[in-house]
Structures are given as structure tokens and as C-alpha cells.
Amino acid sequence: MEYEAVIGLEVHAQLLTASKIFCGCATTFGGPPNTQVCPVCLGMPGSLPVLNRKAVEYALKMALATNCQIQAESIFARKNYFYPDLPKGYQISQYEQPLAEHGHLTIRINGAARRIGITRIHLEEDAGKLIHSEARPVSFVDFNRTGVPLIEIVSEPDIRTPDEAVEYLKGLRNILLYLEICDGNMEEGSFRCDANVSLRPSGAAGLGTKTELKNMNSFRFVKMALEYEIKRQRALLADGREIVQETRLWDAAQNQTVSMRGKEEAHDYRYFPDPDLVPVRISAEWVESLTKKLPELPAARWARFQSQFGLPAYDAEVLTSDKALADYFEGCVKEFPQPKQVSNWIMVELLRELKKEEVGIASLPVTPAALGRLLNLVDKGTISGKLAKTVFEEMMATGKDPEAIVKERGLVQISDAEALLPLAQEIINANPKEAADFRAGKTKVMGFFVGQLMKQTKGQANPQMANDIFKRLLG
Amino acid sequence: MTEPLYSLSISRLAPLLSRGEVSPVEVTEQLLDRIRRRNGELNAYLTVDETGARAQARDAEARLRREEATPLTGIPLALKDVLVTQGLRTTCASKILENFVPPYDATVCARLRQAGAVFLGKVNMDEFAMGSSTENSAFGPTLNPWHREHIPGGSSGGSAAAVAADLCIASLGSDTGGSIRQPASHCGVVGLKPTYGRVSRYGLVAYASSLDQIGPLTKEVRDAALLLQAIAGFDAKDSTSVPTPVPDYLEVLGQEIRGLKVGVPREYFGHGLDKEVEAAVQGALKTLASLGAELVEVSLPHTEYAVATYYVVAVAEASSNLARYDGVKYGLRAEGRNLLEMYAHTRTLGFGAEVRRRIMLGTYALSAGYYEAYYQKALQVRTLIRRDFEAAFEQCALLAAPVAPTPAFRLGEKVADPLTMYLSDIFTISANLAGIPGLSVPCGFSSLGLPIGLQLLGPPFGEAVLLQTASAFEQATDFHRRKAPF
Numbered sequence: 029m030e031y032e033a034v035i036g037l038e039v040h041a042q043l044l045t046a047s048k049i050f051c052g053c054a055t056t057f058g059g060p061p062n063t064q065v066c067p068v069c070l071g072m073p074g075s076l077p078v079l080n081r082k083a084v085e086y087a088l089k090m091a092l093a094t095n096c097q098i099q100a101e102s103i104f105a106r107k108n109y110f111y112p113d114l115p116k117g118y119q120i121s122q123y124e125q126p127l128a129e130h131g132h133l134t135i136r137i138n139g140a141a142r143r144i145g146i147t148r149i150h151l152e153e154d155a156g157k158l159i160h161s162e163a164r165p166v167s168f169v170d171f172n173r174t175g176v177p178l179i180e181i182v183s184e185p186d187i188r189t190p191d192e193a194v195e196y197l198k199g200l201r202n203i204l205l206y207l208e209i210c211d212g213n214m215e216e217g218s219f220r221c222d223a224n225v226s227l228r229p230s231g232a233a234g235l236g237t238k239t240e241l242k243n244m245n246s247f248r249f250v251k252m253a254l255e256y257e258i259k260r261q262r263a264l265l266a267d268g269r270e271i272v273q274e275t276r277l278w279d280a281a282q283n284q285t286v287s288m289r290g291k292e293e294a295h296d297y298r299y300f301p302d303p304d305l306v307p308v309r310i311s312a313e314w315v316e317s318l319t320k321k322l323p324e325l326p327a328a329r330w331a332r333f334q335s336q337f338g339l340p341a342y343d344a345e346v347l348t349s350d351k352a353l354a355d356y357f358e359g360c361v362k363e364f365p366q367p368k369q370v371s372n373w374i375m376v377e378l379l380r381e382l383k384k385e386e387v388g389i390a391s392l393p394v395t396p397a398a399l400g401r402l403l404n405l406v407d408k409g410t411i412s413g414k415l416a417k418t419v420f421e422e423m424m425a426t427g428k429d430p431e432a433i434v435k436e437r438g439l440v441q442i443s444d445a446e447a448l449l450p451l452a453q454e455i456i457n458a459n460p461k462e463a464a465d466f467r468a469g470k471t472k473v474m475g476f477f478v479g480q481l482m483k484q485t486k487g488q489a490n491p492q493m494a495n496d497i498f499k500r501l502l503g
Numbered sequence: 504m505t506e507p508l509y510s511l512s513i514s515r516l517a518p519l520l521s522r523g524e525v526s527p528v529e530v531t532e533q534l535l536d537r538i539r540r541r542n543g544e545l546n547a548y549l550t551v552d553e554t555g556a557r558a559q560a561r562d563a564e565a566r567l568r569r570e571e572a573t574p575l576t577g578i579p580l581a582l583k584d585v586l587v588t589q590g591l592r593t594t595c596a597s598k599i600l601e602n603f604v605p606p607y608d609a610t611v612c613a614r615l616r617q618a619g620a621v622f623l624g625k626v627n628m629d630e631f632a633m634g635s636s637t638e639n640s641a642f643g644p645t646l647n648p649w650h651r652e653h654i655p656g657g658s659s660g661g662s663a664a665a666v667a668a669d670l671c672i673a674s675l676g677s678d679t680g681g682s683i684r685q686p687a688s689h690c691g692v693v694g695l696k697p698t699y700g701r702v703s704r705y706g707l708v709a710y711a712s713s714l715d716q717i718g719p720l721t722k723e724v725r726d727a728a729l730l731l732q733a734i735a736g737f738d739a740k741d742s743t744s745v746p747t748p749v750p751d752y753l754e755v756l757g758q759e760i761r762g763l764k765v766g767v768p769r770e771y772f773g774h775g776l777d778k779e780v781e782a783a784v785q786g787a788l789k790t791l792a793s794l795g796a797e798l799v800e801v802s803l804p805h806t807e808y809a810v811a812t813y814y815v816v817a818v819a820e821a822s823s824n825l826a827r828y829d830g831v832k833y834g835l836r837a838e839g840r841n842l843l844e845m846y847a848h849t850r851t852l853g854f855g856a857e858v859r860r861r862i863m864l865g866t867y868a869l870s871a872g873y874y875e876a877y878y879q880k881a882l883q884v885r886t887l888i889r890r891d892f893e894a895a896f897e898q899c900a901l902l903a904a905p906v907a908p909t910p911a912f913r914l915g916e917k918v919a920d921p922l923t924m925y926l927s928d929i930f931t932i933s934a935n936l937a938g939i940p941g942l943s944v945p946c947g948f949s950s951l952g953l954p955i956g957l958q959l960l961g962p963p964f965g966e967a968v969l970l971q972t973a974s975a976f977e978q979a980t981d982f983h984r985r986k987a988p989f
Binding site: 067070071072073074075076077078079106108110112115116117118169296298299300303304305306 | 586587593595600603605606607609704705706707708709711712713739740741742743819820822823825826827829831832833842846866869870871874878
């Protein structure tokens with residue numbers, strides 16, 4: 029039998045508010061353990077939570093950006109369970125009445141659009157972090173992260189393949205970055221994802237027994253874990269065996285999912301409305317003013333890059349799939365208004381360098397304006413495209429201006445026919461066989477001649493001009 | 504014969520302090536001395552802070568001299584041990600917090616400190632405020648100063664006994680189902696539970712968050728008004744505190760109650776009500792009528808469901824509120840071979856039987872499959888109870904009723920029978936479920952010489968009319984003048 033996978037994703041995104049969701053403690057990452065804590069986030073007896081309005085605002089922005097309906101009134105609930113990183117013995121979350129519902133995100137798979145439903149977006153507090161001692165059988169708790177605001181974004185089970193899952197996640201993350209409400213760092217856990225996966229006969233309407241996958245802290249692991257899990261479930265079904273409803277962890281060392289806990293061990297979280305917090309009321313005016321203030325989102329920018337800059341859909345997609353990259357592109361175009369050339373350079377040279385250096389665009393030593401000026405030098409014929417790559421490498425290494433590098437290293441292109449002509453003649457004289465070949469119609473040898481000239485001029489000869497000269501001399 | 508300073512009320516002591524006739528240090532020393540000598544007989548105090556009290560008294564003295572005093576400057580108070588005090592042990596009368604020293608002050612404590620009050624120490628209670636007799640304290644029961652074989656009521660039994668026995672000038676307690684009013688009634692003092700949201704709960708260790716309120720226990724009605732004035736009002740640290748402006752509670756004291764409509768709820772009289780209590784309350788109603796109040800019979804038809812509703816809502820919230828006592832961060836930690844065992848041992852050793860019972864009940868009520876039948880249903884009934892009061896207050900300005908069905912019972916009498924114990928809160932619980940204010944004022948004595956209180960219930964934020972009526976009643980009677988034989 030043919031099976032299809034049914035995948036739903038739960039994404040947790042840490043919000044970039046300055047203070048925690050229910051107290052005034054700082055949310056900065058990496059402080060010494062337990063230095064960003066107070067009676068409230070430590071769950072001290074008698075302390076009470078007070079909702080951070082900024083966290084609500086950020087969550088609302090995400091809800092609006094993903095086409096959700098904002099609920100006029102939502103309720104905080106307590107999710108009760110014991111764990112040492114949870115100081116109150118319950119997590120303040122939202123359950124029956126979340127902040128927003130019924131949204132969707134459109135992703136593109138091989139150019140085709142797919143609409144993934146978003147069931148709900150709600151606010152909650154993050155837990156602390158356990159640190160296990162390697163020396164002794166003890167564990168420590170760091171409560172700095174306790175109370176950092178999170179939004180949970182729950183998708184409909186609309187996703188069918190691991191690739192769709194990754195595209196959906198990248199889409200969400202991209203929107204969060206466009207909104208500047210989450211840093212999207214998967215390794216540090218500020219953007220995390222759990223997946224529910226089940227199989228059903230292709231085209232069937234019902235749902236099979238699902239497993240929940242956790243511990244996938246990169247897009248690659250999400251893809252690998254889903255692929256593994258689908259294969260595992262397919263093999264079980266093919267064997268006529270049943271899927272066990274359970275929570276499974278992705279084990280990146282073994283490249284497999286392993287059972288963490290079964291259905292029987294599943295928690296009964298005993299949700300109930302938190303009596304310490306009043307219902308969250310969102311006025312239509314607030315929603316309206318936030319809607320007006322929303323920045324341009326990836327989908328709109330993708331369309332604009334095609335219409336305004338005349339870029340192909342593919343270029344527009346690559347560039348807008350990363351806010352920083354798109355910003356970089358626009359910065360470049362401002363300096364050098366030939367969008368397709370900028371796009372080419374960014375998509376080939378810049379992305380290759382980024383990949384090689386493993387740095388983010390933000391920490392790039394080459395500013396968009398500097399790259400624009402470099403392309404300008406090529407355009408004006410001051411340097412060749414080939415030389416420009418060398419200059420670019422040096423710009424990456426030193427952060428220097430392209431003009432300065434060109435000047436320092438005397439890289440200015442030789443576009444002076446008077447200077448190139450005698451050199452070309454010498455080369456022809458020195459290589460009579462090739463000259464004869466060319467005259468006999470083997471035009472391929474042109475490359476050889478231009479190459480020789482480049483060698484002699486240390487790459488500074490204007491390649492177009494070199495071509496013309498050889499054609500004339502050999503013609 | 505001049506009265507000893509410790510026997511005075513706030514209202515009588517404050518003028519002496521402000522005129523410089525007595526000093527806060529003198530009053531504080533007298534009380535500390537009396538506590539040292541006599542507290543052992545009642546077990547009202549769990550912690551006495553001699554050093555802190557002396558320092559506060561000296562500060563108060565300087566402040567009085569600078570003429571920057573408030574009516575509470577230099578007044579020695581006892582705090583129920585459920586209110587957190589910075590640097591001063593706060594136990595909730597539980598083994599699990601036996602050595603817990605909070606790093607911060609409850610908002611009410613901070614406000615009282617600012618007003619210049621003196622904190623003598625922390626007084627006994629039922630563990631985590633769960634109980635009606637103070638017998639559930641992990642540190643032994645408090646005795647009733649009127650009759651030491653009887654309970655002082657609870658859970659604020661330490662507060663009520665300390666006020667009645669002149670071991671403090673006044674006290675703060677907390678009331679979740681009657682925990683201020685019932686002990687006030689049993690110890691012959693004034694007790695006021697404000698409207699839910701009137702006083703900040705920040706720093707009140709939670710039992711049932713949607714029901715808990717802090718309030719005063721005092722020797723006279725005016726003192727309750729003074730304390731409420733100091734602690735009431737919006738607090739940014741408590742999302743459930745209300746920004747409604749705080750009126751001047753002293754202004755209404757002494758105003759006559761002629762023409763005031765006082766509702767008498769039918770359901771609060773009759774079966775289960777002790778004859779002596781009924782007689783005292785009926786007598787009080789006659790007094791109110793003689794002062795010109797107009798008595799009207801009203802009905803609160805859902806009264807019979809109040810106790811059952813309370814014991815779902817309160818225990819459900821408690822089961823969650825008390826989850827934080829897990830041995831990880833503060834308080835008691837018992838050993839265990841693994842995490843689960845550490846949790847279980849800590850909570851088994853740390854909590855008393857009644858607390859464990861309520862945690863289990865609450866856990867059950869919130870469990871999957873039972874939530875709708877218990878918790879959800881209880882919330883619906885709670886709404887009906889609130890509507891009962893709304894309807895009643897359309898016919899009258901306030902209600903008058905008994906506080907408790909009997910005078911203080913004997914120690915140990917109901918310990919073995921939790922259900923009977925729960926029923927002793929039958930007349931006080933509804934006010935918490937509805938969130939309305941309630942006040943207990945002395946209105947008589949039983950043949951054993953045990954005090955009996957009259958309960959006044961008002962509409963939301965109607966504290967002023969309760970104080971006005973109680974004050975008029977107090978001026979017309981002398982029950983509050985009688986001192987416990989201690």
C-alpha cells in the first residue's frame with residue numbers, strides 16, 4: 029500500500045523583549061547562572077506574575093504576519109508538572125483561549141505554492157536550564173532563562189514531506205526575523221521545533237497513530253529526523269505492525285529517533301486558568317495600529333524584488349529568504365543600480381564567501397556600499413570581472429575599500445590599446461603554430477592568446493580589448 | 504488605675520504617641536516583655552523579632568519627633584506567618600518552610616513599614632492557611648485566650664488570639680474562606696476581609712489565589728479602618744488588584760445608620776445554627792434596628808452549595824500553588840535515590856495531613872476526565888453564588904448574619920472529622936466565592952464565656968458601609984470592651 033506522511037509542527041520562538049514575560053528581569057543570553065532572577069521568576073512563595081505588554085505586542089505582530097485571527101480576549105492557564113527547571117511547578121501558558129487562531133503561511137516547493145494552516149499562536153514562559161555535572165552525580169539549575177517570553181506556533185497537520193516541513197520552518201523563522209521579534213537561533217534554542225508525524229494510506233481522510241519528535245536543533249536534523257521517522261513507520265506498517273503513540277527523541281549521533289516516553293507515561297498537565305492573571309483583552313485599535321506598523325514581509329518583498337528590480341523569481345526568493353541578505357542587496361543596488369548584476373554577484377560570490385567563512389551577513393567586513401563601488405569599478409572598466417574577484421577576497425579579509433586595494437596593488441585594468449598592441453604582437457610571433465591554427469579557423473585558440481596576454485600583464489589587460497586586438501592582428 | 508499600654512487599641516495609643524506621652528520604644532518593650540512571659544501559654548507567635556521590632560520602634564520615635572508620623576507610626580503589630588517579610592523567617596506554619604527567610608517584603612508589609620509600624624513577629628496559623636482551628640499548624644495549636652481548652656478559630660488563629668490576649672496592638676491575617684472573620688468571632692475581636700482585589704496579594708503566600716485576601720484583626724472597628732486605609736489600593740505587582748480609588752474609611756465612622764437597609768439572609772439562620780449564637784445575632788439585629796436600620800429578609804438560594812464549591816475551587820488552586828515546594832530551591836529537602844523520590848519524600852515529610860489531603864483533592868479535581876465535572880461545574884456554581892449576592896444587594900445596603908454556626912469548639916473536637924470541620928466555614932465561604940467584603944464584630948458571649956461575632960457582608964468595594972455599621976453597633980454595645988481572662 030502507498031502511504032503518505034501527515035506532519036504537524038509546534039514551533040517555540042523566544043521573543044526579543046528586553047525583560048521577561050512576567051517580571052522585570054533581563055532576558056540577555058549567556059549571563060552567569062542565576063544572575064537574571066528575582067522572586068517572581070524564581071517562584072518564591074507569595075510572588076505574582078505581571079504580564080509584559082511588549083511580549084503581547086510581539087506575539088500579536090507574528091499573529092498578524094501569519095494571517096491569524098486575533099482573539100479579543102485570551103486567557104493564561106497553568107500547565108502543571110514537576111521538573112527542577114520549572115520553579116513554580118507549573119508553566120504559565122495559554123490553553124483553551126489562545127491569543128490568536130486560524131492563520132496560514134504560504135510556502136513554495138519547486139516554484140509551486142502550498143498553504144500550511146496555523147492552528148494557533150499563544151504566549152508562554154520559558155523554563156530554566158539544567159546543567160549536569162560531569163564530575164559528580166549532581167545537577168545544577170540556571171534560572172536565567174526562566175520566564176523568557178515564548179510564542180508557540182502550532183501548525184495544522186497540512187505538511188506532507190520533510191522538505192515542506194523545512195520550508196515551513198524557514199518561512200516562519202524568516203518572518204520572525206523580518207519582524208525583529210526573535211533572533212531565530214536554533215542552536216541556542218531561541219527557535220525550536222517539535223513534530224507530530226503519522227502515516228495514512230495515500231489520499232485517505234483519517235489520521236494514523238502519531239509519534240511526537242523532539243530534540244531537532246537544526247533544519248538539517250528536522251529533515252533527517254522526519255525522513256527517518258517516516259521510513260521507520262512505513263516499515264512497521266509494511267510488516268503489518270502497529271505504530272505506538274509515543275514521544276521520540278532525535279539522536280544526532282546515531283542518526284535515528286529513539287523512544288523517550290510512551291502514551292501511558294504522558295503527563296496529565298491539569299490545565300486550568302491562572303487565577304493570578306486577568307484575561308488579556310486586545311482592543312481593535314491596538315490591532316489596527318500594529319497592522320499599520322508591520323514592516324514589509326518576505327512574501328511582499330519577494331513580489332517587489334521581481335517588479336521593482338526585474339529579478340527572476342528564483343533570485344528574488346533566494347535574496348528575500350533572509351532579511352539581512354535582502355537588506356544587503358538593496359544597499360548594494362542603491363550604490364550600483366544594476367539589480368541583476370548585483371543579484372548575480374551576491375548569489376554567487378557573496379554567498380560562497382559566507383558559506384566558506386561561516387559568518388553571518390551582519391558580521392561581514394564588506395558593506396553593501398563597498399560591494400556596490402566594486403561593481404562600479406568593473407562596470408566602468410577600471411578592473412576586469414576576474415580581478416574584481418581577487419579584490420573582493422581582499423575586501424573580505426581586510427575590510428578595505430575596493431578603490432584602495434586597486435590602487436595599492438596597481439590592479440587598474442590596462443585598457444590602453446597602444447600599450448597592449450606590442451605585447452600581443454610579441455605573443456603571436458612567439459607562437460606561430462597557434463597563430464596558424466587560428467587563421468585556419470580554429471577560433472578556440474583565441475583563449476590561449478588572451479590567456480598569454482593576461483599572464484604577461486598580471487591579469488590587468490582589459491579582456492574585451494585583448495580579444496579585439498588579437499582578432500585584428502590575426503585577421 | 505491606668506491601663507497597661509499593651510492593652511490599648513491603635514486608636515487609643517496613636518494620640519498618646521503623637522503627643523509624645525508615651526514612646527514607641529516603651530510600648531514595644533512592654534509588648535516584647537509580655538510576649539516573652541506569656542506567649543508560651545497560647546502559642547500565638549511562631550517568630551518574635553525583638554531586634555527588628557526595637558529598630559523599627561527607634562525609627563518610629565525619631566519620626567514622631569520630626570512630626571512626620573502617620574496614625575500607624577510606632578504601633579506594634581503581629582503579622583500572620585503567611586505574609587512574607589524580608590529577612591524575617593516566614594513559615595506558613597509548615598515544616599516545609601521552617602527555615603525559609605524571604606528575600607523580599609509583601610506589599611502590605613512594605614506599606615506598613617513605610618507608615619512607620621513596628622513588626623513584633625509572625626503569628627501562628629493553620630498550615631498554609633488550610634483549616635478553621637489553627638490545629639493544623641506544624642508548630643502546635645494556638646489556644647483561645649478566653650478559654651484555653653478551645654480553639655481560637657482559624658486559619659488566622661494566631662492573629663486573633665494575639666489581639667485578644669494583648670500580645671500585640673493589632674494584626675494582619677488572611678481570609679480565603681473565613682480565616683479572618685471566624686477567628687475574630689471566636690476571639691472577640693474585629694476582623695475585616697476586604698473585597699477581592701482591594702488589597703495587594705503580592706507577598707501573601709498563596710493558598711487559593713482567586714479567594715485569598717489580606718485584612719486586619721483589631722481591638723475595635725476604627726483600628727480596622729486605619730489598617731485597611733494603609734494597606735488598600737492598587738499594586739502594579741498584583742494583576743488582580745483593582746485601581747478603584749480607595750475612599751476615606753475613617754470619614755464614615757460615627758455616622759448614624761438610620762434608614763440603612765440591612766438584609767437578613769434567610770439561609771443563614773435555622774438548621775445547624777447554635778442556639779446561643781442565634782440568640783446573640785438576633786440580639787444584634789435588634790440593636791441595629793434600634794439604631795434606625797431597616798431590616799429586610801433576603802434570600803441567597805445557592806448558599807447550600809457554597810462549601811462544596813469552595814472545596815473544589817480552593818483545593819484545585821492549592822494543588823497548583825503548592826507545587827513549588829519541591830525541595831529544589833528553598834525550604835525543606837529530604838533525601839531520595841532519584842529526583843522522583845526526593846520530591847515524594849520532601850513533600851510527604853514537609854506537608855501536614857490536611858495540606859496533603861487538599862493537594863490530593865485538588866489534583867483529582869483538575870485531572871483529565873474530571874475537570875469538567877468538578878472544576879468547571881464549581882466555577883458555574885460560583886457565578887450563581889455571586890449573582891445571589893448581586894440580587895440581594897439590590898434590596899439592601901449590606902447583609903447581617905452569624906459568622907460561624909457555633910462558638911469556638913474544643914481543641915481536638917473536629918480534628919478526626921474533616922467534613923464537620925469544613926462546615927464550620929459555612930457562613931463565611933460565600934463571601935470569598937463572590938469576592939465581596941465581610942466583617943466580624945463582637946456581638947455576645949456563650950454561657951461558657953466564649954465570644955460570638957456578628958458578620959456584616961457588603962457589595963464589592965463596600966468596606967465603608969460595613970465599617971460604618973459595625974462602628975455604630977460597637978458604640979451602642981460594650982462587647983468589645985470585655986477583655987479575655989488572660
